[in-house]
Amino acid sequence: MGHRRGLIPACLLLGATLLGSAAAQSNAQQTTSPNPPFIVIGFVGGFVRHDDTVHSGVQLAARLRADYPSGVYVEVFENRRREQAHEKILQLLDADHNGTLSDDEKRNARIIIYGMSWGGSETVELARELDKDKVSVLLTIQVDSVSKNGQNDRLIPPNVAEAVNFYQADGFLHGATEIQAVDSSRTRILGNYRSEYKSNPLECNDYPWWDRFFVKQHTEIECDTKVWGRVEALMRAKLPARDAAALESQTR
Numbered sequence: 001m002g003h004r005r006g007l008i009p010a011c012l013l014l015g016a017t018l019l020g021s022a023a024a025q026s027n028a029q030q031t032t033s034p035n036p037p038f039i040v041i042g043f044v045g046g047f048v049r050h051d052d053t054v055h056s057g058v059q060l061a062a063r064l065r066a067d068y069p070s071g072v073y074v075e076v077f078e079n080r081r082r083e084q085a086h087e088k089i090l091q092l093l094d095a096d097h098n099g100t101l102s103d104d105e106k107r108n109a110r111i112i113i114y115g116m117s118w119g120g121s122e123t124v125e126l127a128r129e130l131d132k133d134k135v136s137v138l139l140t141i142q143v144d145s146v147s148k149n150g151q152n153d154r155l156i157p158p159n160v161a162e163a164v165n166f167y168q169a170d171g172f173l174h175g176a177t178e179i180q181a182v183d184s185s186r187t188r189i190l191g192n193y194r195s196e197y198k199s200n201p202l203e204c205n206d207y208p209w210w211d212r213f214f215v216k217q218h219t220e221i222e223c224d225t226k227v228w229g230r231v232e233a234l235m236r237a238k239l240p241a242r243d244a245a246a247l248e249s250q251t252r
Contacts, residue, residue, distance in 0.1 A: 038112070040111075042119070045144075059228075072239055093109055109130075112140075112235055113137060113140050114231060119143075119145075120176070121148045124153045130159060131158065135159065139162045140156065140160050154176050164234060166193050169194060174217065175218075195224060197216075
């Protein structure tokens with residue numbers, strides 16, 4: 001009996017040790033945050049709806065969603081919905097869902113923001129908000145960016161690693177001709193690229209007649225497949241390699 005009584009405390013000690021180890025492992029799993037998806041946020045211009053597939057920025061988002069069914073989050077917002085876009089980014093980065101971004105969660109951010117017209121202005125403004133959150137941005141892309149009242153779409157905040165500006169300079173409505181970095185040691189300006197449509201007009205027949213009449217060149221850069229092809233190429237250079245199985249399924 002004395003020998004058996006000696007075994008009971010040993011068994012209890014072993015059980016407590018195993019339980020403690022399991023609890024520690026469980027806590028470690030809960031506190032270890034998986035990498036969030038790449039996040040691509042787009043802003044349409046004017047009073048365009050976020051799902052209006054006439055517009056090149058919406059079409060681009062649809063292609064990215066189709067090509068990256070996992071690992072990349074893509075969403076387009078109306079340019080008046082910047083705060084909604086901001087909240088969505090913070091939600092996606094909050095991997096442990098505790099309502100607060102840790103330093104690791106901020107470091108894991110992989111964000112691309114792009115916008116057309118007023119959407120270009122909101123692109124820079126959203127990047128500024130993320131700068132206040134201490135969240136970095138991989139790339140911002142502005143297409144014929146038109147600054148809103150109280151905003152400055154020409155100065156790129158220091159949390160942006162790379163930025164590029166596509167514009168045209170003719171007509172009643174035209175974009176910012178040059179963007180600059182607040183801190184050139186942290187932000188690389190890839191270029192300010194001008195398109196000219198007076199001598200090289202484009203047909204944008206799917207766009208409303210009033211756009212084609214009142215803001216002709218502004219509309220032409222929005223339907224210019226060459227410009228948007230460059231925009232898309234810049235994005236894809238930042239995104240992960242596409243999954244081989246997904247590629248195979250698409251070619252069947």
